[in-house]
Amino acid sequence: MVNLSKISSKGKFMFLAYDHGLEHGPKDFTIATMDPNYILDIAVKGKFNAVILQKGIAEKYYSPYKNKIPLIVKLNGKTNLVDGEPYSAPLCTVDEAIKLGAKGVGYTVYVGSKFESIMFKEFSRVTSEAHSKNIPVIAWMYPRGSAVSGKENSKEILAYSARVGLELGGDILKMHYAGNVNDMRWVVKNAGRAKVVISGGLKEREEDFLKELKDAIKAGCAGIAVGRNVWQAKDPLHISGEIRKIILE
Numbered sequence: 001m002v003n004l005s006k007i008s009s010k011g012k013f014m015f016l017a018y019d020h021g022l023e024h025g026p027k028d029f030t031i032a033t034m035d036p037n038y039i040l041d042i043a044v045k046g047k048f049n050a051v052i053l054q055k056g057i058a059e060k061y062y063s064p065y066k067n068k069i070p071l072i073v074k075l076n077g078k079t080n081l082v083d084g085e086p087y088s089a090p091l092c093t094v095d096e097a098i099k100l101g102a103k104g105v106g107y108t109v110y111v112g113s114k115f116e117s118i119m120f121k122e123f124s125r126v127t128s129e130a131h132s133k134n135i136p137v138i139a140w141m142y143p144r145g146s147a148v149s150g151k152e153n154s155k156e157i158l159a160y161s162a163r164v165g166l167e168l169g170g171d172i173l174k175m176h177y178a179g180n181v182n183d184m185r186w187v188v189k190n191a192g193r194a195k196v197v198i199s200g201g202l203k204e205r206e207e208d209f210l211k212e213l214k215d216a217i218k219a220g221c222a223g224i225a226v227g228r229n230v231w232q233a234k235d236p237l238h239i240s241g242e243i244r245k246i247i248l249e
């Protein structure tokens, strides 16, 4: 198995995601959070295990942080401007990511989309290439598309998506929460030896967000890859500390 030690602490993962400019556009940002330096500072001071960036941001902002916070480069993406079946196009190669200093690569797979077979093929190529270079692959295993519409957070569909992530070679699977500990446990079981991290989602009240994280950890999740609930918080370092306590203590 690929070595995960460069992007983990005690086998646990705390990742700060910041690929929202592409996925959602500027609506997620304020003047402060629009600046990648603001996010990179939170990643360092909040003691995250890695920060997740698209290649353009990594190229222009990451070099002063190289020895301070490991980088995961997101290799594919899409905007939310286009309707219809989702497809996340490959935008960066594993080699380019390594040149940028990446210690891991990220990839979204929309399970249930009409385009899933294309994404499976492209993702499989990424896992083979990354593993040949000992680079771990973090897979956003998101059920999405008309075939799974309304069932995106169901136990069965999330468990199926986790299984697909394992079978296609993902090392860490970024999954939505299934809504309760028992259902989430089933999702984690289906991921087998792949690790599951929970995704953050829309900004919530701090206590609701932390309760869900606690439940996810109870269900066997190995950490979190979070964006908005940290960098949209009034005190990002405070909530980072709370996350850290839940995951590592």
Ligand code: FBP
Residues within 6 Å of the ligand: 017, 018, 019, 020, 023, 024, 140, 199, 200, 201, 202, 225, 226, 227, 228, 229
């Ligand atoms: P959040 O914690 O802010 O939800 O970030 C996680 C994430 O997966 C990002 O990496 C990505 O940009 C975004 O959510 C995708 O959101 P959506 O589910 O709207 O496609």
